[in-house]
Amino acid sequence: MEEPQEDAVPGDGAIEGGVQPPKATAFPPGFSISEIKNKQRRHLMFTRWKQQQRKEKLAAKKKLKKEREALGDKAPPKPVPKTIDNQRVYDETTVDPNDEEVAYDEATDEFAPYFNRETSPKILITTSDRPHGRTVRLCHQLSTVIPNSHVYYRRGLALKKIIPQCISRDFTDLIVIHEDRKIPNGLILSHLPNGPTAHFKMSSVRLRKEIKRRGKDPTEHVPEIILNNFTTRLGHSIGRMFASLFPHNPQFIGRQVATFHNQRDYIFFRFHRYIFKSEKKVGIQELGPRFTLKLRSLQKGTFDSKYGEYEWVHKPREMDTSRRKFHL
Amino acid sequence: MAAASARSNHVWVGTETGILKGVDLQRKLAANFTTTGQPQREAAVNALCWGASDETQILVGCADRTVRRFSTKDGAFQGQRRCPGGEGTFRGLAQADSTFITCVDSGVLRVWRSDDKEAPSDPVRFPFSSGGERFGKGKSKTLKLTHLWFFQLLELKVGPGVCRMRQNPAQPHVVATGGKENALKVWDLQGSEEPMFKAKNVRHDWLDLRVPVWDQDIQFLPGSQKLVTCTGYHQVRVYDPASPQRRPVLETTFGEYPLTAMTLTPGGNSVIVGNTHGQLAEIDFRKGRLLGCLKGLAGSVRELQCHPSKPMLASCGLDRILRIHRIQNPRGLEHKIYLKSRLNCLLLSGRENWRDELELPQERSEEPPQDSEVDELWASLEVAAKRKLPRVDQTLRALGTQERKKKCPGALSPQPCE
Numbered sequence: 100m101e102e103p104q105e106d107a108v109p110g111d112g113a114i115e116g117g118v119q120p121p122k123a124t125a126f127p128p129g130f131s132i133s134e135i136k137n138k139q140r141r142h143l144m145f146t147r148w149k150q151q152q153r154k155e156k157l158a159a160k161k162k163l164k165k166e167r168e169a170l171g172d173k174a175p176p177k178p179v180p181k182t183i184d185n186q187r188v189y190d191e192t193t194v195d196p197n198d199e200e201v202a203y204d205e206a207t208d209e210f211a212p213y214f215n216r217e218t219s220p221k222i223l224i225t226t227s228d229r230p231h232g233r234t235v236r237l238c239h240q241l242s243t244v245i246p247n248s249h250v251y252y253r254r255g256l257a258l259k260k261i262i263p264q265c266i267s268r269d270f271t272d273l274i275v276i277h278e279d280r281k282i283p284n285g286l287i288l289s290h291l292p293n294g295p296t297a298h299f300k301m302s303s304v305r306l307r308k309e310i311k312r313r314g315k316d317p318t319e320h321v322p323e324i325i326l327n328n329f330t331t332r333l334g335h336s337i338g339r340m341f342a343s344l345f346p347h348n349p350q351f352i353g354r355q356v357a358t359f360h361n362q363r364d365y366i367f368f369r370f371h372r373y374i375f376k377s378e379k380k381v382g383i384q385e386l387g388p389r390f391t392l393k394l395r396s397l398q399k400g401t402f403d404s405k406y407g408e409y410e411w412v413h414k415p416r417e418m419d420t421s422r423r424k425f426h427l
Numbered sequence: 428m429a430a431a432s433a434r435s436n437h438v439w440v441g442t443e444t445g446i447l448k449g450v451d452l453q454r455k456l457a458a459n460f461t462t463t464g465q466p467q468r469e470a471a472v473n474a475l476c477w478g479a480s481d482e483t484q485i486l487v488g489c490a491d492r493t494v495r496r497f498s499t500k501d502g503a504f505q506g507q508r509r510c511p512g513g514e515g516t517f518r519g520l521a522q523a524d525s526t527f528i529t530c531v532d533s534g535v536l537r538v539w540r541s542d543d544k545e546a547p548s549d550p551v552r553f554p555f556s557s558g559g560e561r562f563g564k565g566k567s568k569t570l571k572l573t574h575l576w577f578f579q580l581l582e583l584k585v586g587p588g589v590c591r592m593r594q595n596p597a598q599p600h601v602v603a604t605g606g607k608e609n610a611l612k613v614w615d616l617q618g619s620e621e622p623m624f625k626a627k628n629v630r631h632d633w634l635d636l637r638v639p640v641w642d643q644d645i646q647f648l649p650g651s652q653k654l655v656t657c658t659g660y661h662q663v664r665v666y667d668p669a670s671p672q673r674r675p676v677l678e679t680t681f682g683e684y685p686l687t688a689m690t691l692t693p694g695g696n697s698v699i700v701g702n703t704h705g706q707l708a709e710i711d712f713r714k715g716r717l718l719g720c721l722k723g724l725a726g727s728v729r730e731l732q733c734h735p736s737k738p739m740l741a742s743c744g745l746d747r748i749l750r751i752h753r754i755q756n757p758r759g760l761e762h763k764i765y766l767k768s769r770l771n772c773l774l775l776s777g778r779e780n781w782r783d784e785l786e787l788p789q790e791r792s793e794e795p796p797q798d799s800e801v802d803e804l805w806a807s808l809e810v811a812a813k814r815k816l817p818r819v820d821q822t823l824r825a826l827g828t829q830e831r832k833k834k835c836p837g838a839l840s841p842q843p844c845e
Contacts, residue, residue: 191765192747200459200466200767204444207468332747332767399727399745406659406685408703408727410745410769417722 183363188424192332205335209294213271213343220344222248223265224274228255231281236306238276240388244357244370245344246321248274258287258402266291272344273402276301286392288340289402295410296402297340299366299392306388314372314384320353321346322370327360333411334361334427337394355386364425366392394427434499437776438741439485440749441472442768447487447497450749452762453781462495462504466768474520474529475772479541482776486527488517494529494539512537512582518606519592523599528616530592530604536583538616583614590659595647603654605642611656613668624668629675644689646698655712657700659685665712679715681708690731690740692754699740699754701728707742709754721752723760732775743770 132148135141167174179185194201212218222245224238230253242248258275265273270291277285283304289296307313324345329338341359354374360367370387397411398404411426418426436449436458444466450457462470471490478484478496484505485497494517495507515532522528522541530536585592589606601623605611612622629638641659648655653676654666661682664675684702691698697711697718705724710717726746733740738754739761747769751762 198767200444200446203466204768207444405683406703408687408745409705410726412704412725414705414725418725 183423186423188421190331190424190426193330194332194335201332205339208336208339209290209292210339210343212292214339216347218271219346220247220271221269222272222274222344223261223270224248224250224276225253225261226275226283227277227285228253230276230278233281233304233306234276234278234283237283237304237388237390240307241274241276243317244322244387246319246346262289262291262401283390287402288344290340290343291401293400295336295340296398296400296407297337298395298398298404300395301390301392303391304388305390307386310385310389312385314386317355317370317372317386318353320350320355321348322353322355322357323349323351325356325358325360327358327362329361329427331427333394333397336397336410337366337427357387361427364393364427366394366427368392434502436499437781438749438751439475439499439774439776440743440766440770441475441487441772442766442770443471444468444768445470445472445489446768447472447475447485448766449499449502450764450766452751455762455764457764457766458502460497460502460504462507472771474517475774476520476522476527477774478522479525482778485774486520486522488520488529490516492517492531494520494527508539510537510539518589519594519602519604521592521594521599521602523594523616528592528594528602530585530589530602532587532589534585534587534589534604534606534609536585536592536602536604536614538581583616583620585609585612585614590641590643591645593645593647597647597649601647603645603647605645605656607641607659608639609642610640611642611645611654611666613654624666625673626666626675627673629678641685643685643687644700646689646691648691649695655689655691655698657686657689657698659687661686661702663689663698663700663710663712663715677712677715679710679712679717681710681717682706688728688731688742690733692733692740693736693738699731699733701731701742701744703727705744705746707731707740707752719758721754721758721760723750723752723763724748729770730772732773734775735777736779737781739775741773741775743773745769749773 132141132144135144206214213220222242224242224245226234226238230238238250242250253275258273262273272291273287273289275287275289276283277287279285284301286299286301287296288299307316322345324342326338326341329335338359338361345357355370355372358367358369358371360369368388368390369385370389371383371385373381373383375381394411395413396409398407398409400407413426418424435451435453437452438450440448440450442448445461445468446466447460448457449460461467469491470493472487473490474486474488476486478486483498483500485499487495487497487504488510489495492511493507493509496505497503498505510529513531513533513535517529517531519530520527523538525541526538527541528536528538585604586606586609588609589604590609591606592602592604595601595603600616601613602616603611603613610628611624611626613624615623628640632638639660642656643659644657646655647653648665652667652669654668655663656666657663661680661684663679663681663686665677666673667676670676681700682702682704684704684706686700686702688701689698692709696713697709699707699709699721701707701724705726705728707721707724707728708717709719709721721740724742724744724746725748726744728742728744730744731740731742733754738756740752740754741749742752743749743766747766749762749764749766749770750760753759753761
């Protein structure tokens with residue numbers, strides 16, 4: 100609608116003052132601001148155009164507001180802005196809570212012993228070989244967050260050799276924090292007896308001392324867990340995997356909660372302490388480490404990246420073509 | 428009604444939860460069939476094959492070592508039979524005349540009579556040379572003799588770690604087996620107990636180390652004696668028993684992950700292989716060239732099957748989705764159906780006509796008794812059938828199949844080529 104204005108005096112070096120140059124006609128095609136070769140003049144024209152746009156937008160907003168007030172109760176409801184989450188492409192694998200087949204599949208999958216309360220979690224946390232300070236500190240902080248977890252130094256041992264030993268010592272899960280160039284950037288979560296292995300990309304890692312306005316260190320109480328927005332079948336598997344890291348009965352006295360929030364295929368991990376100030380008002384303090392995960396692959400069976408069968412592999416060129424399609 | 432819809436299913440898929448699913452691509456419906464009406468993980472489907480008399484029966488091999496018979500006409504399971512012997516799951520199931528052949532993980536290959544009588548727990552090893560002299564007297568005993576004469580060998584030990592057993596579609600008594608550290612062997616079930624052809628491992632590699640063997644899938648090439656195998660070390664090999672060399676005639680590699688499934692294309696010159704990362708590739712086995720890849724799968728491919736004449740490929744895998752691809756002009760995805768459980772094996776109907784042929788066969792069966800010679804009568808009857816079709820369709824849809832997986836319209840419509 101708003102065509103860039105034509106420069107009436109192209110060769111003139113004088114600064115334009117007050118004169119409104121005529122608008123370019125649609126046909127024959129006029130020229131645009133980007134064709135002005137002089138950078139200063141071009142910048143000036145652009146700033147002027149931008150100010151014009153802003154003014155018009157403000158005027159339109161005011162007009163709309165006036166109309167709404169004039170109508171009062173009869174005003175049409177405010178239009179909901181489009182966001183990428185709103186516009187998400189419907190995923191056919193979204194789990195319907197009433198679906199019996201999916202319910203049976205979940206009830207008898209590899210996490211069934213945990214959800215039937217036959218086993219209680221025992222986690223082994225380790226790193227890739229020769230970890231640096233940040234990674235080691237992250238491991239220790241994670242072990243305070245996850246109850247019944249043990250940190251071991253990885254002495255260059257192969258994971259395929261560690262796993263049978265873990266199984267014989269009754270560990271239920273293995274977490275490997277992978278490091279590159281002195282910062283942790285990957286997470287391998289393997290459910291032990293014969294369960295799936297998930298490989299995540301880890302980013303935005305903040306250790307405790309880097310978190311502003313944090314609370315005191317977490318206590319030994321078993322935290323509660325919040326799993327947000329895991330809607331598809333794959334999301335359900337990953338959600339169950341996270342849930343099986345924590346023991347069943349949270350101790351509400353501790354008022355601690357671990358949150359895994361999935362948004363647009365990124366999983367945000369936060370650890371908070373909450374306090375109810377009244378019936379509806381809660382105050383929260385962030386404790387504990389904070390990081391973001393993105394699923395790269397889910398492999399059936401324990402860790403075997405070369406010969407294992409994959410249930411889901413992230414393929415960027417095939418799966419990331421649409422900005423509105425998410426898989427978790 | 429379930430019977431009629433079951434007959435027109437194009438693809439039959441076996442899942443890990445023990446459900447046999449029939450998918451009708453024309454009407455975009457999937458139906459679940461179970462023996463007890465409830466899914467059972469212990470009865471996970473491991474092998475599927477067509478039963479006798481073309482595509483009206485399916486033999487379903489389950490994880491609890493039973494083979495169940497399913498009739499597509501009735502849409503129900505008809506009987507089951509326990510097949511003990513050896514350990515592990517079924518790796519191959521095939522039908523030959525009035526018997527069926529099973530092979531399990533530990534390498535026990537058995538031939539069973541398919542007349543639903545309970546087989547003796549240890550099938551009798553019957554050396555055919557001395558068969559005549561053993562039962563000389565007594566009519567009943569000689570009858571037993573003639574009954575067992577079909578297959579002289581009822582049990583074979585193929586070697587441990589079997590990954591696949593396939594039957595030659597041209598010669599039903601010839602089967603091939605292969606597995607992890609178990610070389611490819613071709614057996615003639617009517618012949619001796621030694622394999623007809625036993626493959627030799629390739630030469631040592633450039634470090635002079637033995638090349639490991641892991642045959643994951645085998646296919647017989649029609650029109651010759653050759654076989655193609657795909658291995659867990661991402662190799663595709665062609666063997667020729669007719670040639671004096673027991674080593675593979677051709678070897679190519681694809682990708683870096685184990686190849687898990689393979690099928691022949693209708694053109695007859697290439698195979699399509701799938702690996703554990705969900706990559707599908709068409710490889711020409713005359714030259715060993717990669718012709719192209721197919722996109723779409725996100726999980727490990729469990730089974731592939733091509734239609735014998737149309738350029739259609741059905742693939743199923745651990746990502747719980749059945750996909751139908753078009754192989755040529757243009758190459759791309761046609762149908763994608765979410766089937767809720769991990770899919771283990773599939774059977775693609777090889778019939779030519781995939782359109783709705785529901786009412787017409789029933790109408791035609793009423794024709795001969797009427798004994799009409801007039802062409803107008805034929806024409807008018809066909810017209811009546813066409814008029815009936817929409818109403819019947821509606822009743823079918825109203826009755827519904829047991830499982831309707833679609834909530835959102837349009838998701839099952841043929842997807843544009845990816």
